[in-house]
Amino acid sequence: xxEHKVRPVQTREKIVxxxxxxxxxELEAVPADWGPSLTRxxxxxxxERVMLVDPSTRTVVQEID
Numbered sequence: 001x002x003e004h005k006v007r008p009v010q011t012r013e014k015i016v017x018x019x020x021x022x023x024x025x026e027l028e029a030v031p032a033d034w035g036p037s038l039t040r041x042x043x044x045x046x047x048e049r050v051m052l053v054d055p056s057t058r059t060v061v062q063e064i065d
Contacts, residue, residue: 008045015046020058027053 009015009025021027027042030052042055043064052062 008047011046015044015049015051015060017051017060017063019060021051021053021060023058027055027058 011022011025013019013022015021015025021044025044027044030038030041030043032039038052040055041061042053044051044053044060050064051060052064053059054061
């Protein structure tokens with residue numbers, strides 16, 4: 001995975017798979033080099049972890065290593 005300069009988000013609640021991301025958290029566009037199957041998602045960078053988010057529901061669908 002390429003290094004993208006995105007600062008980690010700080011939230012009161014831990015961002016976890018299956019839970020919606022708080023409204024104040026900005027979702028980042030997934031870079032095309034992550035693969036065409038992922039570009040419909042957005043992501044957040046939360047404390048060393050990259051979380052894939054469904055932008056229509058803001059729900060975290062997957063944690064990426």
